[in-house]
Amino acid sequence: MKKQLTDFIIKTSEMLTPSCGMLTLMPVDGSPLPEIKPGQFVEVAVNSVMLRRPISICDVDYEANELRLLIRNAGKGTSEMLGLPEGSKLNILLPLGNGFTFSDDVVQPGSRMLLVGGGVGTAPLLYLGRILRRKGAEVTFLTGAKTSAELLLVDEMERIAPVAVTTDDGSEGEKGFVVDSTVWQKDYDRVYCCGPAPMMKAVAALARRKEVECEVSLENMMACGLGACLCCVEKTVKGNVCVCSEGPVFNINELTW
Amino acid sequence: MVNLEVNIGSLKLKNPVLTASGTFGYGTEFADLVDLNRLGGFVVKGTTLNHREGNDYPRMAETPMGMLNAVGLQNKGVDYFIEHIYPEIKNIDSKIIVNVSGASVSDYVAVAEKLAPLENIEAIEVNISCPNVKQGGMAFGTTCAGAAEVTRAIRNAYPKTMIVKLSPNVTDITEIARAVEAEGADSVSLINTLLGMAVDVERQKPVLSTVTGGLSGPAVKPVAVRMVWQVSRAVKIPVIGLGGIASGADAMEFILAGASAIQVGTANFFNPRITMEIIDYMEDYCHRHNVKNIYELTGALKL
Numbered sequence: 285m286k287k288q289l290t291d292f293i294i295k296t297s298e299m300l301t302p303s304c305g306m307l308t309l310m311p312v313d314g315s316p317l318p319e320i321k322p323g324q325f326v327e328v329a330v331n332s333v334m335l336r337r338p339i340s341i342c343d344v345d346y347e348a349n350e351l352r353l354l355i356r357n358a359g360k361g362t363s364e365m366l367g368l369p370e371g372s373k374l375n376i377l378l379p380l381g382n383g384f385t386f387s388d389d390v391v392q393p394g395s396r397m398l399l400v401g402g403g404v405g406t407a408p409l410l411y412l413g414r415i416l417r418r419k420g421a422e423v424t425f426l427t428g429a430k431t432s433a434e435l436l437l438v439d440e441m442e443r444i445a446p447v448a449v450t451t452d453d454g455s456e457g458e459k460g461f462v463v464d465s466t467v468w469q470k471d472y473d474r475v476y477c478c479g480p481a482p483m484m485k486a487v488a489a490l491a492r493r494k495e496v497e498c499e500v501s502l503e504n505m506m507a508c509g510l511g512a513c514l515c516c517v518e519k520t521v522k523g524n525v526c527v528c529s530e531g532p533v534f535n536i537n538e539l540t541w
Numbered sequence: 542m543v544n545l546e547v548n549i550g551s552l553k554l555k556n557p558v559l560t561a562s563g564t565f566g567y568g569t570e571f572a573d574l575v576d577l578n579r580l581g582g583f584v585v586k587g588t589t590l591n592h593r594e595g596n597d598y599p600r601m602a603e604t605p606m607g608m609l610n611a612v613g614l615q616n617k618g619v620d621y622f623i624e625h626i627y628p629e630i631k632n633i634d635s636k637i638i639v640n641v642s643g644a645s646v647s648d649y650v651a652v653a654e655k656l657a658p659l660e661n662i663e664a665i666e667v668n669i670s671c672p673n674v675k676q677g678g679m680a681f682g683t684t685c686a687g688a689a690e691v692t693r694a695i696r697n698a699y700p701k702t703m704i705v706k707l708s709p710n711v712t713d714i715t716e717i718a719r720a721v722e723a724e725g726a727d728s729v730s731l732i733n734t735l736l737g738m739a740v741d742v743e744r745q746k747p748v749l750s751t752v753t754g755g756l757s758g759p760a761v762k763p764v765a766v767r768m769v770w771q772v773s774r775a776v777k778i779p780v781i782g783l784g785g786i787a788s789g790a791d792a793m794e795f796i797l798a799g800a801s802a803i804q805v806g807t808a809n810f811f812n813p814r815i816t817m818e819i820i821d822y823m824e825d826y827c828h829r830h831n832v833k834n835i836y837e838l839t840g841a842l843k844l
Binding site: 286288289329333334335336352377382432475505506507508509510511512513515516517518519524529 | 569
C-alpha cells in the first residue's frame with residue numbers, strides 16, 4: 285500500500301462533544317482514496333505547530349470518496365484543525381501504520397469480536413466494526429467515557445452492532461470502567477482495543493486472564509510517521525520498535541505490559 | 542542548463558542536497574514519497590559496532606519551531622547493515638553515506654573498516670557529536686584532542702571520503718574543525734543538534750527520559766548558518782551545512798554562507814518531499830541569478 289501526500293478539503297466539521305469533533309474530508313483533486321485498513325492513521329499538517337499530527341482514521345466511504353477523522357482537542361495542532369472552517373484544505377500523509385487484524389484466517393462468519401474503545405479511542409473501531417460485520421463476524425462494541433456527555437459515536441456504532449456503555453459516574457450505561465462491564469461475562473474470540481494507555485493495560489490484563497486474543501492500538505508521541513525518526517518506540521518482546529510503522533496496533537503478546 | 546554537481550573530497554554529488562542522519566532512515570522509508578535517485582545523497586542512520594536499543598521512551602519533545610530528541614543511536618549494528626540493509630539500497634542511483642558512531646576509538650575504527658570494502662558506500666560521516674549517548678559521541682567532539690584522536694585513527698583505517706560531523710555544543714567550533722582537518726578529514730558537516738531540555742510543568746518532570754536531548758528544526762537555523770560561515774572561513778576542506786533547513790531559500794543561506802552541500806533533517810518529518818522541493822528551488826535560483834554552476838555560490842556571500 286503506497287503512502288501518499290494529498291490535499292484534502294474539509295467538507296464538514298462538527299463538534300460532537302465539547303472537546304471532540306468530526307471532520308469529513310475529500311481529496312481536493314477528486315483522486316480516489318487509497319486502500320485503507322481499519323486501525324491505520326494519517327498525519328495532518330497544521331500551521332500552528334511544526335510536526336504533523338497523527339490522527340487515527342475513524343471511517344472510510346469509498347463510494348463518496350470521503351474520509352472521516354474524529355479529533356480530540358488536545359493542544360494547539362488539534363485545536364487548529366477543529367477550528368478550520370468547512371472548505372479549508374489540509375495536507376495529509378496517508379495511509380500509515382499496520383491496522384487491526386481482519387484477515388480471513390482470523391475473522392470468520394460467526395467469530396465473536398469485542399471492540400473496546402475509550403473516549404476518542406473509539407474512533408478506529410467504527411470502521412473496523414463495519415468491516416468485521418461485513419465478513420459475518422458477531423460484533424459487540426463496548427465504549428467508555430467519564431460521563432454521558434463525553435460518549436462518542438454510540439448512535440453510529442448501534443447501526444452496525446450492539447453497543448455496551450460504561451461511564452465513570454454512571455450517567456449512562458453501567459457505572460465503572462470498560463473492564464467492569466457485564467459484556468465480559470460472554471466469551472469472545474478476539475478483543476480489539478483503543479483508548480488511553482491505563483485503560484488498554486487493564487483490558488490487556490483482563491484478556492490475558494480470560495485467555496482471549498487481544499490487539500491494542502498505541503498512541504506514542506510521533507514525529508515522522510514513517511519509521512525513520514525512531515521517536516515513538518514501544519518496548520516489545522523484540523526490543524524497541526516504532527509504533528508508527530510496526531504498529532500502531534500490537535497483539536498484547538508482543539508487548540511487555 | 543544549470544550544473545548542480547558538487548564535490549566533497551573525491552565524492553561527486555549530482556546536487557548538493559543530502560538527507561541528515563537519523564532523519565531519513567535508510568531511504569526506503571521515504572521511497573513512496575521521494576524519488577531517491579534525484580537526491581545528491583543520503584546519510585543513513587548512525588551505525589555502531591554492536592546492536593543498540595537506544596534510550597527509553599519518551600525520546601521526543603516538540604518545542605517552538607523545533608524538537609528535542611534523545612533516540613540514543615538505536616540501530617542493529619554494522620554487520621546487520623551490511624548483510625540486510627546494504628543489499629536493499631546499494632542500487633539506488635544516489636550517494637549513500639553511512640553515519641558512524643562508537644563508544645570508543647576502536648569501535649569507530651572497527652565500523653569504518655567493515656564499511657570500507659562496500660563498493661557503493663563511497664563515504665562515511667563520523668559522528669563525534671551525538672549528545673544522547675553516555676559514552677563516546679559528543680565526548681569526542683567537544684575537545685580538539687578527542688576530535689583529532691578519532692579522526693586520526695579512522696583516517697588510518699578508511700581510505701575513502703571521510704566527513705566528520707561536528708557538535709555545536711562547544712566554545713569555538715572552528716578549533717574543532719581545524720583539528721579534524723589537520724588529521725585528514727575530507728570534509729566537515731555541521732551542526733549536529735544543540736543540547737536542550739524541556740520540562741513538563743504539571744508533572745514537574747523532564748519530558749525526555751534522558752532529561753536532556755538534542756534540539757533540531759528551524760529554531761536552530763541561525764546558529765547553524767553562523768557556524769557554517771565561521772568554519773568555512775577557518776578550513777580549506779568543503780563544509781556540509783545543516784541545521785533547520787526547511788525550504789530552498791534556507792538551503793541557499795547555507796550555500797552562500799560557505800557550505801558546498803547541505804543536509805535536510807527534521808524537515809523530512811513534516812514535509813517528506815522537502816528534498817525534492819529544495820533541488821527544484823536550487824535549479825530555479827541558479828537560473829534567476831545567471832549562475833551556471835552552483836558551486837560558484839559556495840561562500841559567495843557579499844559582505
